[in-house]
Amino acid sequence: MTYWFIFSDRQLLLASDGGKQSIPLADAMPLPVAEGTIVHDVGTIDGHDCKAYCTTCDDLGGLERCDLRASYFKLDKRMYDKAGAARELVHWDLTSRYCPACGTQTRRTQRIGKVCPACGHELFPSISPAIIVLIERGDAVLMVHARNFRGTFRGLIAGYVEPGESLEDCLRREVMEETGLTIKNVKYFGSQPWPYPSVIMVGFTAEYESGELRLQEEELDAGRFFTIDTLPELPQKLSLARRLIDWWIGKQGKTAKQE
Numbered sequence: 686m687t688y689w690f691i692f693s694d695r696q697l698l699l700a701s702d703g704g705k706q707s708i709p710l711a712d713a714m715p716l717p718v719a720e721g722t723i724v725h726d727v728g729t730i731d732g733h734d735c736k737a738y739c740t741t742c743d744d745l746g747g748l749e750r751c752d753l754r755a756s757y758f759k760l761d762k763r764m765y766d767k768a769g770a771a772r773e774l775v776h777w778d779l780t781s782r783y784c785p786a787c788g789t790q791t792r793r794t795q796r797i798g799k800v801c802p803a804c805g806h807e808l809f810p811s812i813s814p815a816i817i818v819l820i821e822r823g824d825a826v827l828m829v830h831a832r833n834f835r836g837t838f839r840g841l842i843a844g845y846v847e848p849g850e851s852l853e854d855c856l857r858r859e860v861m862e863e864t865g866l867t868i869k870n871v872k873y874f875g876s877q878p879w880p881y882p883s884v885i886m887v888g889f890t891a892e893y894e895s896g897e898l899r900l901q902e903e904e905l906d907a908g909r910f911f912t913i914d915t916l917p918e919l920p921q922k923l924s925l926a927r928r929l930i931d932w933w934i935g936k937q938g939k940t941a942k943q944e
């Protein structure tokens with residue numbers, strides 16, 4: 686049997702059995718594939734092939750739409766991660782049907798590659814790198830609220846890498862632009878695919894070096910250094926931001942009280 690990662694209106698479709706939700710597991714494809722789109726192979730889980738596609742069916746045959754972020758709290762981590770990979774491939778397929786150089790319909794030439802038959806332009810999934818950094822100052826940590834956050838929680842300084850930048854250049858530029866601070870002792874922490882729609886988040890820790898905190902108002906509407914006893918609402922567990930913050934909380938000899 687195959688695990689079917691199906692997307693409808695950008696949302697993941699889940700089977701529901703007595704309140705427990707799961708990725709549909711079946712021999713046959715549960716719903717028709719949207720015209721002109723591809724069924725993608727996304728590896729295996731527990732010996733079952735995993736396939737991903739999008740559908741335009743109105744009748745979902747009993748499957749339920751679920752926002753990919755929300756699916757983190759309904760699926761186990763392996764299924765959520767696979768759903769993220771599936772979402773990135775489906776997004777790439779939908780946005781690469783026509784050549785961006787000349788407008789001709791593209792042709793698939795390999796598992797994740799297409800070519801324009803008219804001008805030869807090749808298309809592969811493009812993944813945007815972004816940095817995120819936890820900045821410590823003494824016994825406090827910088828947490829901010831960006832205007833584009835979906836909620837009232839406080840997160841970390843983050844931003845997209847620009848052409849020609851190293852991750853370290855990007856980090857220093859983003860921190861300076863958004864806070865006016867310089868940082869030192871930058872250390873790599875870890876990375877995480879962020880399929881909203883196709884980002885790889887690269888996490889770092891750093892220490893405050895100099896400068897007066899001055900928030901960039903176009904991007905941030907709140908932010909300051911917080912000590913362990915004054916922590917604000919934290920980001921949800923699915924994010925690398927939260928992993929960084931939980932690491933910092935652990936370093937203070939505590940565990941996060943929030944879910």
Ligand SMILES: [Zn+2]
Binds near residue numbers: 786787
């Ligand atoms: Zn072309």
